Amino acid sequence: MDNSSDTARAAIDPSRLTKLTDQLQLGLVQLKAVSGSTNTELATLASAGQAGHLSVYFTEHQQAGKGRLGRSWVTPLGSSITVSVLVIPGANVSTEALSWYTMIAALAWSRAAERVAEVPVSIKWPNDLLAGEFKICGILAQLVPVANGYGVVIGTGMNVDQDREELPVPTATSLRLASSGSIDRTGLLAEYLKELVRLERSFRQVAGSVHVPLPGFDGQSLHQMVSAKLATLGHLVRVEFPDGSTIEATAVQLGTDGALILEDAAGKRREVLAGDVHHVRRADGKYA
Known part of the structure; x- marks a missing residue:
């Protein structure tokens, strides 16, 4: 955890993410100062064949994002991590198994937040993360057509540096409020991407089976890991x-x-x- 106040509203550092892009073999990586909806814009790139597997689309200020049931999702400048990732698992993973990418993202965020911010995070079914009893992250995954079938755009919005008055509802919180310390957003985003890529690759290795142990995760299946984190x-x-x-x-x-x-x-x-x-x-x- 970084407790220095001068990094709290610092912009995401693109040079650090460039190194991560090579390390994780990411696809197209777009960092935007302002975006309407990261999901919509990445889905458009995917459908046009301009974004491939593990492409990442991030914005510092999302102005027209959507959550479940069409609810709006707007983020104050520099306060959150609003990012969408495209996964194209291929024919080895059935269409029915694609719905599990929401839980893969939830698990990746919970592990990343606990490691970087030292905040215990649990999953609230079907697509939220909680710090204690308060919502800290929302997830919206959508199926998109690509050249050889379908991909999934996984959009997430993690509350990182909001004050209480900047949060949309009383039932929400931010990592800074939950941890009483400032968070290095670049480090947190990097940790999320590392965990997401690890889980996603293991998921493909077991052909999208949720009950087969995932390689590299101590013999645990995706179903076991998610169930252990499921506060619901x-x-x-x-x-x-x-x-x-x-x-x-x-x-x-x-x-x-x-x-x-x-x-x-x-x-x-x-x-x-x-x-x-x-x-x-x-x-x-x-x-x-």
């Missing part, structure tokens, strides 16, 4: 669906397809593939 498991949750309906049950397991498996009071189980998940608080103010 064991919680009483309320799930809100796009059609307006809701259910309340306990999250008990992560399915093979990435679904959240819920169990109600009667012991009946149900798989949820999509929806807004809220951890329910008990009457004493603690989470269930």
